[in-house]
Amino acid sequence: MDDLAPDPRAGDWLEKKMTRSFPAMAGLKVEKSWACYRAKIPGRAYRIAWQEPGYLWVAGLGGHGVSCCWGAGLRAAAEIHRSFA
Numbered sequence: 277m278d279d280l281a282p283d284p285r286a287g288d289w290l291e292k293k294m295t296r297s298f299p300a301m302a303g304l305k306v307e308k309s310w311a312c313y314r315a316k317i318p319g320r321a322y323r324i325a326w327q328e329p330g331y332l333w334v335a336g337l338g339g340h341g342v343s344c345c346w347g348a349g350l351r352a353a354a355e356i357h358r359s360f361a
Contacts, residue, residue, distance in 0.1 A: 280311035280312060281311060282309045282310060286306075286309055287305075287306040287309055290306055290309075314337075314339040315335050315336050315338065316336060316338045317335065317336035320338065321336065322334060322335065322336040322337050322344070322348060323336050324351055324352050324355055326355075326359075332352055332356055332359075334348050334351075
């Protein structure tokens, strides 16, 4: 796969949004940004599943990883815990 380039407007958009939400960050600049492919699964729900014993994966967050990583991580941890019970 080729590397993706971020939209050049993204840095300005992020700076404005961060300044509005966190005024103390005004004046800080985005120094690095990146882009990636988003994993999407039919039904638009993420999946937590065992690929093989000892290998649990969480996928299909569809670009919402930061906003739902806490919940997905808790569910994955509970599944791992269950596997040792």
